[in-house]
Amino acid sequence: MNEVDEKALQILRKYNLTRPEDTLQADFIYAKDKGLMFDKENINHDEAVRACFEIFSDCRKEHFTNLFLASLSINRLDYRSGLAAYAIMQSFPHHEFDMLDGHYCKLCSYPKQRVVDLSALNNLRFFCGGLFSGSPAEISFFLLQHQKLSDVYPNTLDFEIFGSILQAIRRADQLTTISTLQKQLKSILSFKATKEQIKVLLETLGYCGVLQTPSHEGLLHRYVNISLAPRKTRSSDWKYPVDFWTGKDGVNRDNFMYWFGHYKELKQYIN
Template sequence: MRTFPNHLFCVANNSVPSNISPCQVCGDFQCLYETEEDICEFLDGGGVLAHSIGDYYYGLKAINSLPSSSPQEVDIGIFHKIIACLKHSSGSIRTVQSELKNIPNFKSNVEERRLLLETLGYCGVLFPLEHTSPYSHYVRLNNAPRTSHSSDWNYPADFWKGRDGVNIEALNFWFGDYLL
């Protein structure tokens, strides 16, 4: 949402807006429906369910309703090891996902590690050099490219390779306080 364009809902030329007409700028739909079930699904699912403004809104609302907590020293140490793993990887995103399970005290399952890596992609910390980074430019994630039709990874993490490295500018923007 950092790079989300400030705009009014806009449908294709000569189209009449409806609940099934996506916006030509952001790809989202005109109506947002918020229910308690939507927010619970977000919390139970561990993250973004789909790429829509509604999901971003529900997610932020759900997270903001949780009691705040500060990372402990061990958490920051784990984060440093995750970043080091990403910086030194030469493999694919799946290879890194597997390597992360070897970090001491980092209790996570495959799905949680995938969501973590995808989140780092959304933040622009991970981005494939030959693709647009959501950190610097708005990307319509509901219509983003995929490496294959059967890939279960979301853009841009789907295209990331270890040789792409880590975007230090984005890393410092989002997590600089924890890297000192």
């Protein structure tokens, strides 16, 4: 059941995290009834971490990669957004709240308890295609919502678009930065994505370790708290590790094979 109610989607699109009162109560109830908006929830750190692992144990990698690829031709960003959360879970540590100072966990930066705006998180899923902070509350919500989606096998156009993305990455010269690559991907004709959506997609490939550097690896084998991770420059707004990627790093073949090696349709783009 992947159909989305158009009216509820428009209500969610207009939802403003900083001005939730702008959404009429009747509209909120409508969108909530359609499963797109949610009451805010007071979420405890340890419960959120536990939920991440419980849901993750039921997740299947292909369900995430299939929908990630299937998002490309139709721009269903909710299809795309699950992979970022699933990729972070590859190395996310089983842990209890561990305070550094103040109120935040020293491992994942989530407080002991927080009121979470789940509608804002769902807005991210549907309109950005990836997550924001990588907090356990965010990851568990993304995984749970993704698990509600039926599997969709990518079509020919999805594979062609991803193939074009891979070719652009592999052809990039030494001087190509991640921002340059972002601009190049904008010119893939059948890929209808905004600059911001391309940024989030590249960041997801970073968490997957498909785009990484020898000293700044993705999260496949080692956990990095993306909200505290180093940045290339002080003003950079790119997430770790793609921030550090340049053309000479290309596609990391081993990590690519882990995520996408089972798609025979992609073999021609990687060999």
